[in-house]
Amino acid sequence: MPPLPSELAYVPFVSVQHMMNLVHHLGIETVLRALADEIEADFKRWEMFDKTPRVASHSEVGVIELMPTSDGEMYGFKYVNGHPKNTREGLQTVTAFGLLADVNTGYPKLLSEMTLLTALRTAATSAMAARHLAPKDASTMAMIGNGAQSEFQCLAFKAICGIDTVRLYDTDPAATAKAARNLVGHGLDVIPCTSAEDCIEGAQMITTCTADKQNATILTDNMIGPGVHINAIGGDCPGKTELHRDILMRSSIFVEYPEQTWVEGEIQQLDRTHPITELWQVIAGHATGRTSPTQITLFDSVGFAIEDFSALRYVEGAIKGTEFFTMLDMLADPDDPRDLFGMLQRSTA
Amino acid sequence: MPPLPSELAYVPFVSVQHMMNLVHHLGIETVLRALADEIEADFKRWEMFDKTPRVASHSEVGVIELMPTSDGEMYGFKYVNGHPKNTREGLQTVTAFGLLADVNTGYPKLLSEMTLLTALRTAATSAMAARHLAPKDASTMAMIGNGAQSEFQCLAFKAICGIDTVRLYDTDPAATAKAARNLVGHGLDVIPCTSAEDCIEGAQMITTCTADKQNATILTDNMIGPGVHINAIGGDCPGKTELHRDILMRSSIFVEYPEQTWVEGEIQQLDRTHPITELWQVIAGHATGRTSPTQITLFDSVGFAIEDFSALRYVEGAIKGTEFFTMLDMLADPDDPRDLFGMLQRSTA
Incomplete structure (x- = not known):
């Protein structure tokens, strides 16, 4: 038997099962709140x-994407795909995993599933943005698009923004039934609706999360009354939008990272001279969010690498002292770093 | 107990120990030859x-780098760091891992350690290039820089180019002694040398692989006689070169991917109008390699994503039917793809 690799050779790995166990261990609303705080703190130091x-x-x-970022101390990236047609083949539209590494050594420090974690961080980011942009007394959210992300959104808005009611709509009634069933027992009034118009009735916040890779119009201009906050998260690649352009023209628009949102977000439909505000500027106190009760605010969210970084940092801390990870023999660690070949040779035994 | 995840949720993982076992199982020279053939075949279809x-x-x-590429059917990327100062802290300068995914679904299909695999593919690429560029009767290689990559280079040039003698030199005699010791029993005449000048004596091929992050001059112009093939692999980031500019001016220069080599390779030192040849063009028959016995040929190699892609494809095939991998629960795979939340919820048990 060759000698066992040293501690340096191992990378903690959080599997899907570990992630589920971790969420149950801590409670999903606790996890969503902690993620929102972690993401908000990183948005506050955006410039780093x-x-x-x-x-x-x-x-x-x-599409297959790599989303890297670094704060100078840690480096993180996420692998994520987006294949809308997968659903028809019994596969996930989105699967993901991510990695954290130490900038000082380049050594990986955490490998984690991120299909579940992306669902959690996306919901936490949406609700964190709404905490800054939505009307203060919002208690009802319309959830249009009842796919894999929808229940996470509903619970994040409950845990982070304090809503008590969600109104659900999807072009497929089976998706709405699924989401309603899953939300039983989570302390929300859940109202299944049969049209988008019905769904937005009485909602101060509207989340759109539909998955077609085409320019769609989930919301038209006449549906949006004054004071509403729109959380548009379904448009996330070139050619994929959910809102009618007229809504954008009436809204104050907040984005994560303009360079990316101009290409992938709802604002694809606008001229690049159109005013938009970076969400981090609001969080850091450099820009104003909602300024009046009649203002329509729109968070045009496409997801950004920093949110994944925050989520991975959170997981790195949360698994410490738990059983919710295993150690992967992923790095070669010869006794003498110049003797990689010797390590290979001596392992013959 | 929650139901076990389906096959789709698992990704084959090749650990460092698995990779070492695979290499021993097949034999290192067999692996190097197979890698060279795989890389050559992919260079031939470069345009795809x-x-x-x-x-x-x-x-x-x-530096921490991501190196993605795709042939339209499979997608691959490598994570790799480069930290020259790591050696002084008992860590590897370079660690790496890589992933293959199915372009059609975006689902990962292989996760593999790539610290060892990068050493193997780098050596295989060098020797494959020499097969096209070096003098036909070359039997002796000078190996300058006797770090982690050196023994792999020596064996690749034996297995792929048929050399019988290597001359070793490093500014640190301990590195030379280590390499010489490791090469015992591999069928090569190994000659430790005490200077670069001594090392290149009688060598038809010269490999330079030193690790300082600075413009160095490992070889000066007067050291290079006619007909020699130089395999320069140590310069691989901005500001890091190994050869005196005058050598470049006398050489026919071959590169992997010009956009990258102009920034990272020896040709950083040249004006961008200087003629260079893409190696794939030689392999595909669109350009000539060596045209005379007195010509100095230089492979200015910085490593490219396609080489990693070829190496991962090779490993994917080679592990089939073996025990040299485990299955990682890395992808969420709910029964109903839209029911990610339900999968999480039902796992409470």
């Missing part, structure tokens, strides 16, 4: 991060 | 690949 648009590899049927 | 310079995150002490 290396920022770059995601590195996308497009094909006719989908 | 998505190519992009690596995505680098630089810090004061090193």
Whole structure:
């Protein structure tokens, strides 16, 4: 038997099962609140991060992306795909995993599933943004698009913004029924609706999360009354939008990272001279969020690498002292760093 | 107990120990030859690949890079760091891992350690290039820089180019002694040398692989006689070169991906109008390699994503039917793809 690799050779790995166990152990609302706080804190120090648009590899049927960022101490990236047609084949539209590494040594420090974690961080980011942008007394959210992300959104808005009611709508009634069933027992009034118009009735906040890779119009201008906050998260690649352009023209628009949002977000539909505000500027106190009760605020969210970084940092801390990870023998660690070949040779035994 | 995740949720993982076992099982020279053939075949169909310079995150002490590529059917990327100062702290200068995914679904299909695999593919690429560029009767290689990559280079040139003698030199005699010791029993005449001048004596091929992050001059112009093939692999980031500019002026220069080599390779020292040849063009028959016995040929190699892609594809095939991998529960795979939340909820048990 060759000697066992040293501690340096191992990287903690959080599997899907570990992630589920961790969420149950801590409670999903606790996790969502902690993620929102972690993401908000990183948005506050936005300027410290290396920022770059995601590195996308497009094909006719989908996209595979790498989303790297660094705060100078830690480096993180996420691998994520987006394949809308997967659902029809019994596969996930989005799967993801991520990695944290130490900038000082380049050594990986955490490998984690991120399909679940992305769902959690996306919901936490949406609700964190709404905490800054939505009307203060908002108690009802319309949730349009009842796919894999919808229940996470509903619970994040409950845990972080204090809503008590969600109104659900999807073009497929089975999706609405699924979401309603899953939300039983979570302390929300859940109202399934049969049209988008019905769904937005009495809602101070509207979340759109639909998955078609095409310009769609989930919301039209006449549906949006004064004072509403719109959380548009379904448009996330070139050619994929959910809102009618007229709504954008009436809204104060907040984005994560303009370079990326101009290409992937709802604002694809606008001229690049159109005023937009970076969400981090609001959080850091450099820009104003909601300024009047009649203002329509729109968070045009496409997801950004810093949110994944925050989520991975959170997981790195949360698993300490738990059983919710295993150690992967992922790095070669010869006794003498110049003797990689010797390590290989001596392992023959 | 929650139901076990389906097959789709698992990704084959090749650990460092698995990779060592695989190499011993097949024999290192067999692996190097197979890698060279796989890389050569992919260079031949170079135009089919998505190519992009690596995505680098630089810090004061090193760099972390992502190197993605795709041939339209499979997507691959490598995570790799470069931290020259790590050696002084008992850590590897370079650690790496890589992933293959199915372009059609975006689902990962292989996760592998790539510290060892990068050493193997780098050596295989060097020797594959020499097969096209070096003098036909070359039997002796000078190996300058006897660090972690050196023994792999020596064996690749034996297995792929048929050399019988290597001459070793490093500024640190302990590194030379280590390499000489490791090469015992591999069928090579190994000659430790005490200077670079001594080392290149009688060598038809010269490999330079030193690790300082600075413009160095490992070889000066007067050291290089006619007909020699130089395999320069140590210069691989901005500001890091190994050869005197005058050598470049006398050489026919071959590179992997010009966009990257102009920034990272020896040709950083040249004007961008200087003629260079893409190696794939030689392999595909669109350009000539060596045209005379007195010509100095230089492979200015910085490593490219396609080489990692070829190596991962090779490993994917080679582990089939073996025990040299485990299955990682890395992807969430709910029964109903829209029911990620339900999967999480039902796992409470």
